[in-house]
Amino acid sequence: MPDVLVRFKEITEDPTLSFAQKARALALAAENSLEYPKLDTQTAEALEERVICDMYEGHAPYKPRYVLPDYSVVLTEGSSWLELAPATTLDEAINTLMIAYHHVPSVTNMPVFLGHLDALLLPFCDDVSDEALYSKIKLFWRYLDRVLPDAFMHANIGPTDNRVARTILKVDAELKQVAPNLTFIWDPQLSSEGILALACDCIIECSKPHIANHPIHTAVFGEEGYGIASCYNALPLGGGASTLTRLNLYEVARRSKDTEDFFATVLPHYIELNCQLTEVRIKHLFETSGFFDSFLVKEGWIHKDRFAAMFGVFSMAEAVNLLQEKEGRAGRYGHDDSANALGYRISEALAAAVTARPMAHVWRNRAMLHAQAGLSDDGGCTPGLRIPYGTEPDPVTHVQALAPQHQFYPSGVSDILTLDETVRNNRAALVQLVKGALSLGCREFTANIAHNDLVRVTGYMVRLSDIKRFQQCGGSRINTTVLGAEAAETGDILHRAPRVVAHEFTSR
Numbered sequence: 001m002p003d004v005l006v007r008f009k010e011i012t013e014d015p016t017l018s019f020a021q022k023a024r025a026l027a028l029a030a031e032n033s034l035e036y037p038k039l040d041t042q043t044a045e046a047l048e049e050r051v052i053c054d055m056y057e058g059h060a061p062y063k064p065r066y067v068l069p070d071y072s073v074v075l076t077e078g079s080s081w082l083e084l085a086p087a088t089t090l091d092e093a094i095n096t097l098m099i100a101y102h103h104v105p106s107v108t109n110m111p112v113f114l115g116h117l118d119a120l121l122l123p124f125c126d127d128v129s130d131e132a133l134y135s136k137i138k139l140f141w142r143y144l145d146r147v148l149p150d151a152f153m154h155a156n157i158g159p160t161d162n163r164v165a166r167t168i169l170k171v172d173a174e175l176k177q178v179a180p181n182l183t184f185i186w187d188p189q190l191s192s193e194g195i196l197a198l199a200c201d202c203i204i205e206c207s208k209p210h211i212a213n214h215p216i217h218t219a220v221f222g223e224e225g226y227g228i229a230s231c232y233n234a235l236p237l238g239g240g241a242s243t244l245t246r247l248n249l250y251e252v253a254r255r256s257k258d259t260e261d262f263f264a265t266v267l268p269h270y271i272e273l274n275c276q277l278t279e280v281r282i283k284h285l286f287e288t289s290g291f292f293d294s295f296l297v298k299e300g301w302i303h304k305d306r307f308a309a310m311f312g313v314f315s316m317a318e319a320v321n322l323l324q325e326k327e328g329r330a331g332r333y334g335h336d337d338s339a340n341a342l343g344y345r346i347s348e349a350l351a352a353a354v355t356a357r358p359m360a361h362v363w364r365n366r367a368m369l370h371a372q373a374g375l376s377d378d379g380g381c382t383p384g385l386r387i388p389y390g391t392e393p394d395p396v397t398h399v400q401a402l403a404p405q406h407q408f409y410p411s412g413v414s415d416i417l418t419l420d421e422t423v424r425n426n427r428a429a430l431v432q433l434v435k436g437a438l439s440l441g442c443r444e445f446t447a448n449i450a451h452n453d454l455v456r457v458t459g460y461m462v463r464l465s466d467i468k469r470f471q472q473c474g475g476s477r478i479n480t481t482v483l484g485a486e487a488a489e490t491g492d493i494l495h496r497a498p499r500v501v502a503h504e505f506t507s508r
Helices: 003-012 019-031 041-048 072-077 090-101 117-124 130-147 163-175 193-206 214-224 249-254 259-287 316-326 337-356 395-408 421-425 427-439 464-473 481-490
Strands: 066-068 154-157 181-186 210-213 226-229 233-236 239-248 307-314 368-371 417-419 447-449 454-456 461-463
Touching (some): 041 259, 066 226, 072 090, 072 117, 117 154, 117 163, 154 163, 154 226, 193 447, 210 214, 239 259, 239 368, 249 316, 259 307, 259 316, 307 337, 316 337, 337 368, 395 417, 421 447, 461 464, 461 481, 464 481
Parallel strands (some): 154 181, 181 210, 239 307, 417 447
Antiparallel strands (some): 226 233, 233 239
């Protein structure tokens, strides 16, 4: 029996998968039985050796990795394709969104962006009582988790203080669901102290939301807007990301004789190969797949010229530490000024190279640098720019070490602070830490609270109790539990060091 048929048989007979999970696994296996878009020899070898990586998006790119529709279009104009009239009530608006989400593809075959929900729903709330709003949002939130059980699904709220945003934060803290993921968009000119404090209270309860730095993102994306999708991914609203390819910086450092060789020869070589991998995948999506002939484009939910290419990197810590060793220096990433400076230099070189490299079918004709959150099979490599788990310094030192990196990564930086549960008794300290991090230039702030059942893995959420059940029975209704279980086993995510928020935040 051919290997592909053996794989199909394994999937259909796997007792740990639900019907829907089998269907999705079969679809990906079928796609990966097709021939990969043609790569030149050097790019194919680098991909095979995993110096560059296609994130296992599939052999035949027929949908973008991340799609960020402007859902206000379907709410205000309806949809001819879906036979939907414009929404006139809150019930109709929520129902329209629930229908729309099932027609928005992504790498997960589920929506990764639910929209700026407070801005979308507020126009329909004038005659809705607080009690009714709470009830409707709670039912909506439960629907999302039960029908679209994927932790890469992501909603945005903020930056204004409004009743829909407050209700979502209240419901999210109560239900403590894996899905949807959530970002509160913060702006010091628009966000009240009260809504920021409420967002921080929600973090303490359920390790959500992320908090995004609206002024910094707006400077990148302009008035046409952006959304935070999946994990930490800042992308053009009404578009998204065609693909995410990434570079293993540790493997680049391992192939370098010394720091000079790294910057002069090896890093530029693999940057170019990763760009070529990106171009091949995007060319297939735009010129062969037919995706951009869909009703999503024709009705104006998305625009083909607003799709970015994400150039991801990971294992910065291991790359810096290895280069330090090759130069006979003892300092380690996240703890030593010279090591941190080397990390900044690597990011600056990456940003300069990616910004200088033109690319077809890409928003603004350039890829966007991204500190990627990692995969469960990365084998000892730290995600993105993170400090290795178990070696993290106190929260303030952590933020001060990494904040200078954020300027180079316009499509997002994956980082997580694991805070000691004593922060429950010092909630003002968390607010101060958030404000300090964002004032130093962090694009996002994300925290896990020790001993919460709901925790963030790389960017997505899992419940530790779900991982335990999965390890016992091998199945879960939530698609991302298996990824969390793999990360717990191979990626040391359970060895993150909880740190006390104990001293004042001052910039260096």
